C-alpha cells in the first residue's frame with residue numbers, strides 16, 4: 001500500500017471517498033485520483049469541505065486539484081510527497097482500482113432517438129411517478145423525462161458528436177477497454193472507425209416490430225461490422241423471445257457463432273402508451289427462451305438488464321441452461337439503488353456470480369457510466385473477486401477474448417476474422 005493509499009484508507013470512512021486509482025508516480029511523488037461521492041450528502045458545501053479535509057490529510061506539502069464529474073462525483077487529484085520510508089513502494093494500482101472493464105452494453109444513438117433532444121434522466125430514479133389517465137400523456141412525460149423529481153439527474157447532450165465524444169471519454173476514464181456498442185449500422189460504424197480497439201460493433205434491432213434482412217446481416221458480418229447480434233429489442237417491438245419471426249436470427253447467430261444480446265425486462269415506464277406501443281412486460285419473461293435455447297444449443301446469448309424484475313424465472317432459466325449469461329445494464333444506474341443491490345445480491349446468492357457481466361446501457365447520458373460502475377464497486381455483499389468477475393472475467397469468458405492486452409483486445413470468434 002502506498003502513502004497516498006494509506007491516506008485514502010484513513011479518509012474513506014469519514015469522508016465517503018474512494019481511492020480510484022494511482023495515476024502516476026515517480027521516486028518522490030505520487031498522484032492519486034480519488035472520488036468523493038456527494039450523492040448522499042447532496043450539498044455543495046459538503047464537496048468543498050471534503051476537498052479541504054483531504055488536503056489536510058495529505059502528508060507534507062502537496063498540491064491538489066478538483067473537478068466535478070457529471071453531477072454524481074467530484075474527482076480530487078492530489079500529489080503526495082513520499083516519505084523516505086515509503087520511497088521504495090512500487091507504483092501499483094489502488095486497492096479499489098476496478099482494473100480493466102468490459103462494458104457489454106453501450107449504444108451509439110443520436111440525440112433524437114427517444115423524441116426531442118435534451119431529455120433528462122434520473123440516476124438513480126427514486127420512485128416511479130403515477131399517471132392519471134384523465135390527463136394528457138404529455139404531463140406524464142414531463143414528470144418522467146422532462147422535469148423528473150429526483151436529486152440526481154442528467155440532461156442529454158443535444159448533438160450526436162457530443163454524445164459520442166463524452167461517452168468515449170467516460171469509457172476511457174473509467175478503464176473500459178472494450179464496449180459492445182449497438183445502434184443503427186451507420187452510426188455504430190462511425191463510432192468504430194473513431195475507436196476501433198474500443199468498440200465491438202453490434203446492431204440495435206427489432207424495436208419497431210420489423211427485422212432486418214438476413215442478407216443484410218450477412219453483409220455487415222462479412223464487412224466486420226457485426227460481431228454481436230443485438231441488442232435485439234424484440235420486446236419493445238411487440239415480439240416474445242419465442243416468436244417464430246425471430247427464428248432466422250437465432251439460426252444465423254448459431255451458424256456464424258455471433259453472440260446474441262437480447263433485451264429483457266424494463267423499458268421506460270408507460271412506454272406502451274407513448275413510445276414502444278408493442279411493449280408488454282410479459283414478453284420479458286426469461287422462461288420464454290427455453291424452447292429457443294433447446295432448438296439452438298450452440299447459441300451464446302445474454303439477457304440484457306437481467307430481466308428485471310422477474311428474478312425467480314431468471315434464476316430458473318440460468319440454472320437449467322448454463323450457457324446463458326446476463327448483464328447489469330440500466331438497472332445499475334436507473335433503478336433505485338437499494339433495489340439494484342437487492343436484485344444483484346439475489347442473483348449472486350443464488351450462485352450466478354460467474355454469469356453476470358457489467359453493462360451500462362449508456363444511451364444519451366454519458367454520466368451514467370461512472371454511476372453504474374460505482375454502484376457495483378460499493379456493493380458490500382460482493383467480494384473483490386466477484387467484482388472482477390462482473391467487470392471483466394465473465395465477459396472475457398463469454399466473448400472468448402483470447403488476447404488480454406488492452407490495446408489489442410481480440411475476440412476469439414470467427415466473426416473477427
Ligand SMILES: [Zn+2]
Nearest residue numbers: 231263264304
Ligand atoms: Zn435494452
